[in-house]
Amino acid sequence: KSGKSFSCKNWIWHAWELCKEDSNRVLFSLKVGLAVLLVSLLILFQAPYDVFGTNIIWSILTVAIMFEYTVGATFNRGFNRALGSLLAGILAIIVAQLGLWSGQVAEPFVIGISIFLIGTVTSFMKLLPSFAPYEYGFRVILFTFCLIVVSGYRMGNPIKTSMDRLYSIAIGGFVAVLVNVLVCPIWAGEQLHKELVDSFTAVADSLEECVKKYLEDEGLEHPEFSTTVMDEFPDEPAYRKCRSTLNSSAKIESLASSAKWEPPHGRFLHFFYPWSEYVKVGAVLRYCAYEVMALHGVLHSEIQAPYNLRITFQSEIREAASHAAELVKVLGKDMSNMQRSMKPSLLKRVHSSTERLQRAIDMHSYLLTSSCEPPADSSSRQLPRLSSTFSSTLCGDLPNQVENVEENGGNSGTLHLARTESYHENMRKQSRRMHSWPPRAMDAFEEEGGPSADNLPRMNALESTAALSLATFTSLLIEFVARLDHLVEAVEELSKLAKFKHEGL
């Protein structure tokens, strides 16, 4: 943000921070300088100047326009430039011949009409979605065609003009590609890999942060949502990263399409490396991130489950979330190291902790509904029914899970009572605090009665359904875990196609 103030000292400091953060920027800048310098030498020294002449300016133009950040993008631009120039050259020669045949009077008309047609057709083509990646190529066709035809008309010999232009463009393109590939190349594939791995970390961190905040902030008054809806949430760095993950689809797609142009390099050594799978994994990860966004929405919602209710399920929620986050992190780490580890056991652990959360919610669901009498007196009567339901639904379970249930079933009587008690105790505290608040409904109606139409009525949430907000939070968490299955699957697919090595092999 300090860069915005344009105070010079701030700005330099800001630029310096950026350099330290990403030395590739500096590298890229130096490479551009080197490339233009190399091309300029061809005209600055006498010997090459005698060979090439002033046409070499076109090489400078080509380098300046073609030099892109990553190798793949430079190849892509170079391809566009080369094919565009070639097509333009061919078209220009045809039109120039047509002009010559049609006689001196008709020639300007032929050329004018052809320029209009080429301008119209290339502009139309580049707007078509299927040709969008070649947008630059169409631009090149247009201006190269115009330049050759027009200068051919005035200076004669269009074939020589186009040839001169083509070879100087070729020299420029050659220098740009050489410098880009040979001097500390910045590979789009590497960037894409890093970007995706970072997204995994961002989603995992954001989930953990969100759950931590949900269980932590007793007594913390949530600020009005209006002030926070578009806020940067300065105390939630992971959330911001996760949100930027949601908007990174365009970046990932462009990196992937650049990466396809790159030869095998670095750690990505086989041909036809499945870069498009990265886009797919990114999309599935984004679907998981939507759930995190929804969880974040519940965290900052105006309708909140009371803190003591949240705390009742804290161990289950925390466990499920941390296992899920760990799985996401392991996936990210495996991607980062390009290895395949045995995910099924981890996934099973996530599932069983999620099931534990579901069971806990299920068993204490009366806490979520205000109209239901908390069965404090009838808990002993109700418990046998509950545990029998459990053992009937869970028969055929694996040993460790049965053990788990056994433990649950055995302790649930005391656990249940302890929970209920602490819940009621906390509820008393909370209700005292609640009564000191101004009743929400009154507020809203005062506003409505007011004379100013600008004061829009605010929704007044019924506090009684607030407890269901916890059910929402857990459902979203469970849905997140359900989507993890697909994330694991997508990563597996990628690992298979990209021939990641098995861990331990």
Added chain:
Amino acid sequence: KSGKSFSCKNWIWHAWELCKEDSNRVLFSLKVGLAVLLVSLLILFQAPYDVFGTNIIWSILTVAIMFEYTVGATFNRGFNRALGSLLAGILAIIVAQLGLWSGQVAEPFVIGISIFLIGTVTSFMKLLPSFAPYEYGFRVILFTFCLIVVSGYRMGNPIKTSMDRLYSIAIGGFVAVLVNVLVCPIWAGEQLHKELVDSFTAVADSLEECVKKYLEDEGLEHPEFSTTVMDEFPDEPAYRKCRSTLNSSAKIESLASSAKWEPPHGRFLHFFYPWSEYVKVGAVLRYCAYEVMALHGVLHSEIQAPYNLRITFQSEIREAASHAAELVKVLGKDMSNMQRSMKPSLLKRVHSSTERLQRAIDMHSYLLTSSCEPPADSSSRQLPRLSSTFSSTLCGDLPNQVENVEENGGNSGTLHLARTESYHENMRKQSRRMHSWPPRAMDAFEEEGGPSADNLPRMNALESTAALSLATFTSLLIEFVARLDHLVEAVEELSKLAKFKHEGL
């Protein structure tokens, strides 16, 4: 999709469809053709050629590079081009003078070093986030500087060279801007306005579609999520539109930054029109759309509330959703017509229908929890307590709402009983169907026992918490409505700043 097959007939048909859909594309293409034709005329006719000479090719290059889709973007590019060329010209003259002073031997070194420095500095600057909008300008500085310095060195007289280049660029820019503004201008502001209005419609439609599907599909087997997670959902056109709204932030931002360059035009007649507010409204709308995405996630989740439970609350859910969708549509329509209507009454209606939904859920929340005995026998005992709670929390209500509650209170006995009965009746039907399903847990364990490690274990959802999925759905719907407050506020703010006229004035 048909364009992808590159069969010629298909492709032409596809292009033709696009033309019909958006005639602006054709218009734009014709305008580009016209602009390059006009510049070419300067060189094709003898009289202007005698005046300008071959330097006019630079005008053609400028038109081809500068001509953008919208007026604002063209202005922006033109500004970049003009300022970039000017700066490059000044720098080039300084360097050329330095070169001349330093003597014939040192001159190439001075020029070489300056080219390297300019290349490095401009490339570094354009990567800084605060200069990102001027990326093109830095490119222009680089190649213009190189061209002038190098050709000045070889042809002498750098000042004349830069002047010649500057005026031909100016001519090109002038023609590009004139054609773009005078011949059927395509305004970025107009596009932005339309884009945002369309987003409102997309979100409203998607909400309605989602709720309709949620309440509709009895007996429809949900396909495995894995096949649908990345699916196009062909039967949900509104959802796809809504999803594209989520990814439109970049488009809206670039349109807004282009629109700032445009003079007052069409319906946007005052200076400093608040285009940046459009970005803010778009962001708030996107926050609402996240909730719709989450609702859609619940709709396609594997853990589903039984149909008869969903149908129990169908009138309330449908009413709340349709009122909310209507509000969003009205907001979109008001934006579209650039008027301010009295939203408070509409918003109040949305709130009251949402409250009705909350109350219904609250009253029948025992249905959502499997561990709670449905109080079929005790309903008469429980009802007085419920209605008294309502009248105490809602005292001071507006007449119409009190009436509402009265009605609720009066009928709730029978309503409640009817609901409970139909619920139990439906539940019997459902349980018969359920028993014919293979038990989910068994499936999962069979898979786990299997020898292949590739078969990842699938999460097995406990059916008992399925009912809470309905609570999630309604909570998300309620959260959507809560966010509508902020959407209304953002639109109000925009209306105020953009001086939309009050309806009826």
